Amino acid sequence: MIATDRKPHVIEQKIWPERYARGWHVLAKADAITSTPQMYNYFGTRVVAYRGEDDNAVHVLDAYCPHMGADLSKGCVSGNSLVCPFHAWSWGADGVCDDIPYAKNIPSKAVIKSWPVLEKNGLLMVWNDPEGNLPIAEQEPAKIDDYYSGEWTDWVMNQVPIQSHCRELVDNMADMAHFGPVHYTAVESFSNKMKGHEFTQFMVGGHEILTSGEVPMTSIAHYEGPAYMTTTMTGMMDDKPVAVHLLVSHIPVSTKEFHINFGVMMKKIEGVSEEENKQMVAEYTKLTIESFQQDIEIWDNKILNDNPVLCDGDGPVNLVRKWYQQFYTDIADISPQMTKERSHVTVEGPSVEETLAKMHQSAA
Template identity: 55%
Template structure:
């Protein structure tokens, strides 16, 4: 019998995770224009209506297939650029200039949206169910506190399945191998829809000669917030990092990442914002280090692990809940499960 460990990879499900997905700063959609979104294997369109609310609709007109993101915002709806059918924020066609009667089936999907922490989110559920209350995006008080600089955000297109990014939650060993971050304590905690990574160590990039501490939590399948204490130029830096992704299709996703930095006394607004932007640039460099690996590696469902690896299988079991029909979810998801990889039993603050 062969003792070789053969790599296995099942075909990808033609399905996208149930949960809230972050589309970046809400303000960027408040310009009176229609915005094209390439997400979930299809095209959507986002716009602000006269009611001041942001709305998201299916991106193609079912009349003759025109791209609604080339249309114009009118009231709380969009005019199709091809034949000028108007689609309301609820997805119902409410005007056809040349028709006496609107077809009763003239309705497209209106996607649930929320704004939180100055960010726009869209809800996806392959079963078509409404948002789940317990998966609400938590408020970050620092977003509304003048002692913190505003979000500095950037985005990247990554050519791989988004599970590769989520694996980082449990992958302690790659922090040293890829990012030269020395880890002293590392643990994971899975409870309901939240997956948390607690880490203590050091990083020349983010903490200099000082200690680096972070608590990173995924809230649902695609939105991670990290509270981190590091250092820059000898000064302690308190920051909140955003790491979120939206699948474009099964083999690519848009990664959005950003930072809130607590302002340092004695610095101007411009200097504090520049510091935040410097942190974003460091995050960009770190992500590019991962991207090189992602773009050349193979997908593997049965990784061969050693005793120094994190709970990769347990993390993936947690992550599978977002691709499973609600009626088929296993018991025990709400039970807290903790795993210490190295150091003492680190718990979230």
């Protein structure tokens, strides 16, 4: 044994309460929701999603019928309502019971939760708020013009389960040092910017997939709220510029498990057939998920560390955690420190804009 008067660091682990972040969460691709009810186990409960036959809109309700507890996802859609498979009670899109076939009067308590939904960018999102407030207008995710342009492929979606708390994924926004050991990325510049409900990571570096010749890849990862994150990556493949949008949006199952809805769409290569473009997206998705598996193995085997020993080369881990805490705090108690505008440079180097200009020059 080596004698030392230095005390070992004791890791502190926060016990997260049964509370889930306020904000928009991706449930599925929008076109995956039909008039056949679909069940999802999230936010410590079960919800059911379906598309109305009359309005063609998606509706999300609590899945358990308050009458006798049946699972409404096993029922059927009638008009815009959902009919329970047990006793045929009908529940409107607003969560209010609108018919009981064998009763003269509908109980005033016959109401279930109707979740606010948003169909945008080819995705279906649900709004969670532990205080029961309606969605905050300025926190609606921005429109991705590329999705609607016809110049990009559709999302190729996969789902990845993680046995930990959602914060583990959000930590990656500041954790510059893991990109080398885990993702074999040689970081040339790395910075963060936060303001209000948004947090952004800017990175330039070498990458196995999106690096060719002397031009590195660029990456802009952007959170709009606690769970909706999109990343735009550019690089060179076979001396051609390649642009990719990634969706890395998590949704909590419980305080100890979450799912990542992982999507990829790629700008179509001119002169290449539709089928070849689809094959490229499929291959890129496969390679990206293989790279992502390295994160998953670490997340599934590490513990939550609420007082990490950080060094001067680490990114602003405590800053992103302070920003993230606003979504678990009652709106009246959110402090300015959680939302004020800040910037942090971890590695100074070529900017995303400079690298993109170099990439286009190289391709010309």
